[in-house]
Amino acid sequence: MSEKYLVQPDLKFIDEITGFGAETLKKCFQCATCSVACPIAPENSPFPRKEMIAASWGLKDKLIGNGDIWLCHECGDCSDLCPRGARPGDVLSAVRYAAINEYAQPKILANAVKDPQKLPFLIAIPAIWFAILAYITMAGGETMTKLFHNFGLEWSHGGHDVIAHANFVSTWLVDITFVPLAAFVVIIFALSLKNFISDIHANAVAEGKTDKTTIDPKGFLLAIKDVLPVIFKHDKFNECEANQDRATAHMMVLYAFIGLFVVTNIFFVVLYIFHIPGPYSQLNPVKWLANISGAALVIGSALMIKNRLSKKDQVSSYKDWYILGLVFALGATGLLTEMTRLAGSEYLTYFMYYLHLIAIFNLFAFLPFSKMAHLVYRVTAMAYASYGNRK
Amino acid sequence: MTTDKSAPAGGSIMVVGGGISGLTTALEAAEVGYEVLLIEKEPSLGGRVSQLKQYFPKLCPPTCGLEINYKRVKDNPRIKVITMAEVEKVEGNAGNYTVEVKISPRYVNENCTACGECAKVCESEISNEFNFGMDRRKAAYLPHNMAFPMRYVMAPSMGADDREKCKEACKYDAIDFDMQEKTLDFKVGAIVWATGWKPYDAARIDNLGFGRYQNIITNMMLERMASLNGPTQGKILRPSDDKAPETIAFAQCAGSRDENHLPYCSYICCMASLKHATYLREQYPDAKIYIYYIDLRTPGRKYENFYSNLKKDENVFFIKGKVAEVGEESGTGNVTLVAEDTLSGEKIRQTVDMLVLATGMQPNASVDKPNADLKYNADGFIVNDFKKGGMFAAGCANKPADVVTSNQNATGMALKAIQTLVRR
Numbered sequence: 001m002s003e004k005y006l007v008q009p010d011l012k013f014i015d016e017i018t019g020f021g022a023e024t025l026k027k028c029f030q031c032a033t034c035s036v037a038c039p040i041a042p043e044n045s046p047f048p049r050k051e052m053i054a055a056s057w058g059l060k061d062k063l064i065g066n067g068d069i070w071l072c073h074e075c076g077d078c079s080d081l082c083p084r085g086a087r088p089g090d091v092l093s094a095v096r097y098a099a100i101n102e103y104a105q106p107k108i109l110a111n112a113v114k115d116p117q118k119l120p121f122l123i124a125i126p127a128i129w130f131a132i133l134a135y136i137t138m139a140g141g142e143t144m145t146k147l148f149h150n151f152g153l154e155w156s157h158g159g160h161d162v163i164a165h166a167n168f169v170s171t172w173l174v175d176i177t178f179v180p181l182a183a184f185v186v187i188i189f190a191l192s193l194k195n196f197i198s199d200i201h202a203n204a205v206a207e208g209k210t211d212k213t214t215i216d217p218k219g220f221l222l223a224i225k226d227v228l229p230v231i232f233k234h235d236k237f238n239e240c241e242a243n244q245d246r247a248t249a250h251m252m253v254l255y256a257f258i259g260l261f262v263v264t265n266i267f268f269v270v271l272y273i274f275h276i277p278g279p280y281s282q283l284n285p286v287k288w289l290a291n292i293s294g295a296a297l298v299i300g301s302a303l304m305i306k307n308r309l310s311k312k313d314q315v316s317s318y319k320d321w322y323i324l325g326l327v328f329a330l331g332a333t334g335l336l337t338e339m340t341r342l343a344g345s346e347y348l349t350y351f352m353y354y355l356h357l358i359a360i361f362n363l364f365a366f367l368p369f370s371k372m373a374h375l376v377y378r379v380t381a382m383a384y385a386s387y388g389n390r391k
Numbered sequence: 392m393t394t395d396k397s398a399p400a401g402g403s404i405m406v407v408g409g410g411i412s413g414l415t416t417a418l419e420a421a422e423v424g425y426e427v428l429l430i431e432k433e434p435s436l437g438g439r440v441s442q443l444k445q446y447f448p449k450l451c452p453p454t455c456g457l458e459i460n461y462k463r464v465k466d467n468p469r470i471k472v473i474t475m476a477e478v479e480k481v482e483g484n485a486g487n488y489t490v491e492v493k494i495s496p497r498y499v500n501e502n503c504t505a506c507g508e509c510a511k512v513c514e515s516e517i518s519n520e521f522n523f524g525m526d527r528r529k530a531a532y533l534p535h536n537m538a539f540p541m542r543y544v545m546a547p548s549m550g551a552d553d554r555e556k557c558k559e560a561c562k563y564d565a566i567d568f569d570m571q572e573k574t575l576d577f578k579v580g581a582i583v584w585a586t587g588w589k590p591y592d593a594a595r596i597d598n599l600g601f602g603r604y605q606n607i608i609t610n611m612m613l614e615r616m617a618s619l620n621g622p623t624q625g626k627i628l629r630p631s632d633d634k635a636p637e638t639i640a641f642a643q644c645a646g647s648r649d650e651n652h653l654p655y656c657s658y659i660c661c662m663a664s665l666k667h668a669t670y671l672r673e674q675y676p677d678a679k680i681y682i683y684y685i686d687l688r689t690p691g692r693k694y695e696n697f698y699s700n701l702k703k704d705e706n707v708f709f710i711k712g713k714v715a716e717v718g719e720e721s722g723t724g725n726v727t728l729v730a731e732d733t734l735s736g737e738k739i740r741q742t743v744d745m746l747v748l749a750t751g752m753q754p755n756a757s758v759d760k761p762n763a764d765l766k767y768n769a770d771g772f773i774v775n776d777f778k779k780g781g782m783f784a785a786g787c788a789n790k791p792a793d794v795v796t797s798n799q800n801a802t803g804m805a806l807k808a809i810q811t812l813v814r815r
Contacts, residue, residue, distance in 0.1 A: 036715035083649035
């Protein structure tokens, strides 16, 4: 603290996080109740008091690359006890979103995802794309079959006697969309993380929050292994009091995604390696997992939405509603697609599938830019805290 | 200019509340020739000041300021004091109010000489609210040793047995259990509300453990303990085991400057804790005192000097950070507290013998709103509407203040009340 530090307030940054739900931050008078109220803040340089002063002074450099903002699980214990209604929990949430925006490239996408006015475009991109794919599938079936036969591949994955979504948008085309998209997301995250890790390390060294001087990749990977059980059990989340009910809902959504990820991969192998096209039997255990996960996704996200609606003392902004709405839409359209198919309503189920594809595209393509990116940054920051012995 | 020096016929002034502000308003108005009716809810005048060991700015004992005021009241035939009286309703407008006042029975008349024979024979006891319930007193009691009027009170809860004994013991025929509650109407021209404050209920500050842990007390409780006429005869002892505390922490802004409690600064708590540090240093030269604060507010040159002097004391420590969590060490009754030292950025976990909560002032009128056409600000203090006139608030009914400020304000409100009468 004795070193000289030239304060360079970034007023635009204050405006930015205010827009992300931190409108109360200027009420803070630095009493430090929050740092004590927080059940998961470390003993040395606890958060969020120091983040609050950095935020109200517009010290972007002290916040964006600060690993501590990711250790916060926004349980709201600090906001409950805050004597000024400055809501440190919501401020940190806004700062996290600003950090996601800062690290995500390309900027044009990052800016589009954070802007509610751009939402129609974000929906229109996949809507048009899948409309084209549906047209190719429905109208160009014969051409495509011939084309694929040249490579010794079977074009159609659909049947003639049952309703199969592959007859609406070809599985080939769906996967040609999503496999490169997934690769694109991984590359963006990799690039972001490179900067992110070096920033949080530099910040931790500067503020005396770590006993490590360098980052040893092996030690860091081991730390990831250590924090995974904490994340899977929601240990940190469960230490919170004010918002504890959120932990259950969040856990449902997390496990739903894991379940659906497993299901998608299994069926991918089944389709392309064993050449067995869907729809698959309801008696198949993988299908059970899919159904349970789908239901958990809908219920979990619905609970989270309900939670945010009923919490009058918590600020919810567009960043929150975008992702919650998306997750709910994803689960709901998925289940409806299946239900309408089983009900035998061909065109309705195709339409649901169309909506479902749009939702998946939004989730995947904009993952590094939306609040959903927390899954990568939080895991990384928690691993770093474990690696750096932050206590 | 008129040469008539007598008060105009515009009526008299009612002062509600006989604490330091009410006394000042009543005296200032009466001593320039106006009729004053001083209404006090308690059986004695003196208010919060009489509960203190010493008060600012000169750290005088309360006897010092109150005695001289009582003498002025006694000497002034224009002041009529009614104790155990509460305003029920105010009707009318500036210059012409009808005030309904409820007077509770004291069961003791003017014959009382405060000889104390009744208390000797009385067996039943009641909680002593003058000492914030830290001890008990006889159901036949003198409010305190500086009471004005210097007369005993019989608690209404007293049983038939004790009533009989007390009556018999009284040589002056001063005890009268036939007294009834009375409601009287008074016509007055102006009203000054000097209804004062009460300590904010510390039990409502959930994270500070008052009421859960015995050795967490409030600043006003400490004040009573430090007073010679208090429950421990001036000895500051921790409640659980009457041990002389060696480490004492103060939690500033306990309930003040807090939206969940009192949103405003109570003005005097910082100075009060600094003063309490001097009490402790005097009594226990080796005791260590830790003051946890958000920022210390010591308004004015005198208070700032007081703080500067105390800062030189090597046994008094100041920690910038609010106490936000407390607990109790099992077995010892010691208090554990947690705060973040915002200057070092470290979390502090300290174990102390006793924790004092610097609780703030809550205006009485905000809790128990008088049935009168008054305006309040968002914090519950009465707003003085000088344009409308007629009714004014003085002292802590108007804003959190120390004795000096209250008296200045009370003097001003005496003038405002007089102006109301003269203009009619």
